[in-house]
Amino acid sequence: MIEVLRKHITTRLGNDLDHLDEVLSSFKHISTKRNEQLLQQGNICKNVYFIAKGCLQVYVHDKDLNETTRDIVIEDNWCSELLSFGSGKPATENVRTVEPCELFAIDRKSFQTMMETVPQFDKVYKQILEASYANSVYRINTFVSLTAFERIKWLMEYRPLLMTRLSSKLIASYLGINKDVFSRLKAKL
Amino acid sequence: MIEVLRKHITTRLGNDLDHLDEVLSSFKHISTKRNEQLLQQGNICKNVYFIAKGCLQVYVHDKDLNETTRDIVIEDNWCSELLSFGSGKPATENVRTVEPCELFAIDRKSFQTMMETVPQFDKVYKQILEASYANSVYRINTFVSLTAFERIKWLMEYRPLLMTRLSSKLIASYLGINKDVFSRLKAKL
DNA sequence: TGTGAGCGATGACAAAAGTCGATGTTTTAC
DNA sequence: GTAAAACATCGACTTTTGTCATCGCTCACA
Numbered sequence: 001m002i003e004v005l006r007k008h009i010t011t012r013l014g015n016d017l018d019h020l021d022e023v024l025s026s027f028k029h030i031s032t033k034r035n036e037q038l039l040q041q042g043n044i045c046k047n048v049y050f051i052a053k054g055c056l057q058v059y060v061h062d063k064d065l066n067e068t069t070r071d072i073v074i075e076d077n078w079c080s081e082l083l084s085f086g087s088g089k090p091a092t093e094n095v096r097t098v099e100p101c102e103l104f105a106i107d108r109k110s111f112q113t114m115m116e117t118v119p120q121f122d123k124v125y126k127q128i129l130e131a132s133y134a135n136s137v138y139r140i141n142t143f144v145s146l147t148a149f150e151r152i153k154w155l156m157e158y159r160p161l162l163m164t165r166l167s168s169k170l171i172a173s174y175l176g177i178n179k180d181v182f183s184r185l186k187a188k189l
Numbered sequence: 190m191i192e193v194l195r196k197h198i199t200t201r202l203g204n205d206l207d208h209l210d211e212v213l214s215s216f217k218h219i220s221t222k223r224n225e226q227l228l229q230q231g232n233i234c235k236n237v238y239f240i241a242k243g244c245l246q247v248y249v250h251d252k253d254l255n256e257t258t259r260d261i262v263i264e265d266n267w268c269s270e271l272l273s274f275g276s277g278k279p280a281t282e283n284v285r286t287v288e289p290c291e292l293f294a295i296d297r298k299s300f301q302t303m304m305e306t307v308p309q310f311d312k313v314y315k316q317i318l319e320a321s322y323a324n325s326v327y328r329i330n331t332f333v334s335l336t337a338f339e340r341i342k343w344l345m346e347y348r349p350l351l352m353t354r355l356s357s358k359l360i361a362s363y364l365g366i367n368k369d370v371f372s373r374l375k376a377k378l
Numbered sequence: 379t380g381t382g383a384g385c386g387a388t389g390a391c392a393a394a395a396g397t398c399g400a401t402g403t404t405t406t407a408c
Numbered sequence: 409g410t411a412a413a414a415c416a417t418c419g420a421c422t423t424t425t426g427t428c429a430t431c432g433c434t435c436a437c438a
Contacts, residue, residue, distance in 0.1 A: 062334035070329050083323050093330070129318060134272050136325035140259050141282070143333075144365040145251035148395070168416065176333040178396055183417055185395095337425070357386060367426055372387055374425095 001029065001102050004052040008076060012127065019118045026114055027104040032097045039095040045084035047105040048128070051075045054101025057170065059094050069174040071135065072098070072162060078128045085111075086125075098166065148177040149185050156189070190218065190291050193241040197265060201316065208307045215303055216293040221286045228284040234273035236294040237317070240264045243290025246359065248283050258363040260324065261287070261351060267317045274300075275314075287355065337366040338374050345378070 002024055009024075010017065017023070027050065032038075039045050041060065049056070056079045058071040070093065073079040084091035085108065106114070114121045143151060155175065156163060162171065172182040191213055198213075199206065206212070216239065221227075228234050230249065238245070245268045247260040259282065262268040273280035274297065295303070303310045332340060344364065345352060351360065361371040 060330045066334065068330060068334045070326065070333075083319065083326065086319065093326075126315075129315075129322060130272065130275065133318060133322040133325065136322065136329060137259065137272065137281075140325060140328060141249045141257060144259075145255065145257045169414090179415090180397080180417080181395055187417085358384095368386085369388085369427075370425055376387080 001052045002027075002104065004076065005050050005104050008050065009124075013120045013123065017118075017120055023114055023118055023121065026110040027106050030101075030103045030105055032101045032103065034097055034099050036097045036101075037094070038097065039081055039084075039091055039093070041092060041094050042090050044088055045081040045091045046107050048078060048080040048082075048085060048111065050078055050104040050106075052102040052104060054103070055098040055165070056101070057096055057098050059096075059173070060092065061094075067173050068176070069170065070139075072166065072170070072174055074161070078131075080128075082129055082132055086129075098170065143176065148175070148181055149188075151175040151177065152182065152185055152189070190241045191216075191293065193265065194239050194293050197239065198313075202309050202312065206307075206309060212303055212307055212310065215299040216295050219290075219292045219294055221290045221292065223286055223288050225286045225290075226283070227286065228270055228280055228282070230281060230283050231279050233277055234270040234280045235296050237267060237269040237271075237274060237300065238284075239267055239293040239295075241291040241293060243292070244287040244354070245290070246285055246287050248285075248362070249281065250283075256362050257365070258359065259328075261355065261359070261363055263350070267320075269317075271318060271321055275318075287359065332365065337364070337370055338377070340364040340366065341371065341374055341378070 005027065006020070006024060009020070030049075032054070038047075038049065038056070051073060053075050055075070056073045057069055058073070058079065058081070059067045059069045062068050071079075079095065081091040081093050081095060083089070088108070111125075115125070142154065146154060152175065155171065162174075166174075168182055168186070169179050172179040175182065177185075194216065195209070195213060198209070219238075221243070227236075227238065227245070240262060242264050244264070245262045246258055247262070247268065247270070248256045248258045251257050260268075268284065270280040270282050270284060272278070277297070300314075304314070331343065335343060341364065344360065351363075355363075357371055357375075358368050361368040364371065366374075
């Protein structure tokens with residue numbers, strides 16, 4: 001499993017990375033069931049997770065206690081509540097596993113140590129942050145102006161795997177539409 | 190005018206910042222009219238702007254050529270298309286002035302020089318990026334689950350200045366609702 | 379001073395989305 | 409293996425939102 005992470009890192013930072021084994025050993029391997037809570041809103045986000053296998057959901061509760069899913073992250077990607085992780089302030093979002101997962105977690109202290117000892121490592125944080133930001137900007141710019149039906153077609157086109165892999169309820173909360181509406185519109189595709 | 194920028198920086202990075210005058214002199218002062226295009230989608234974003242006075246709009250065009258406004262940025266804040274500025278790739282968004290503005294612009298080359306010569310300066314980029322990301326995350330998490338009426342009430346509560354300062358058309362495109370709907374709902378407040 | 383462009387408001391209507399209750403299915407827990 | 413819980417779908421209905429045409433106002437400017 002750690003090979004997935006090794007490959008991910010070398011692909012991005014090059015094969016000649018010093019201390020690669022040291023970097024890898026600073027991650028802790030975690031196997032989870034589905035529906036495990038990795039972060040609760042209000043707590044401080046202690047880890048950045050690399051997903052070797054499985055799927056995570058980043059979400060909040062709206063005023064009616066419905067879940068609103070900001071992001072769904074699958075294998076070979078990083079997931080965290082970066083703003084809390086970076087600042088040490090309480091998280092505004094929740095994170096849970098959607099499927100059984102194989103994760104590699106690095107905590108703030110180890111992350112800090114890596115930043116100091118491995119020169120290229122501070123690029124990692126910047127890369128994750130920039131990728132997360134790009135993702136958010138894209139999401140705002142596309143979704144704000146799309147109808148429910150267009151959002152579904154968008155998902156079919158750009159993240160088709162999710163359509164088959166996730167529950168309708170979860171997809172609807174990711175697309176920001178009502179689950180009954182999602183069910184009806186899906187039938188019209 | 191440059192005093193606004195000086196104060197902004199010292200407030201965040203401390204009074205004892207070395208090279209402060211050098212930093213300040215790497216910015217170019219720009220006075221604009223309203224409705225000036227600072228960045229066109231597809232071009233490379235050359236500057237980061239500090240707004241000493243005025244207001245900028247960051248927007249895209251949807252499939253029907255309507256404008257969707259991702260952000261409205263007022264004085265004492267930074268504005269750019271960071272993903273393009275940071276990577277040198279074409280911008281996905283447009284930026285224009287909404288009012289006559291007093292701006293301080295720093296281009297990529299000067300920014301790079303500052304990063305190298307002024308140790309604290311690389312914090313600036315990280316701070317701007319983190320603030321932008323926080324802003325986007327917040328926008329997604331709140332807006333996705335709000336009705337048009339609730340979005341208007343949100344604006345009244347959290348950015349009341351914008352209600353009086355901007356045109357209805359612009360506010361509607363920021364809230365992601367139709368301008369006629371905005372007009373009707375506003376009357377019911 | 380007149381003219382035209384842009385803006386904001388509004389009524390009438392159409393379309394989209396949300397709500398609720400019922401029902402059958404699948405998954406989970408013991 | 410079975411009961412309970414969660415999920416997906418659907419019809420009927422309500423509410424919200426979008427569209428379009430119209431009208432009056434303001435402002436820039438020839």
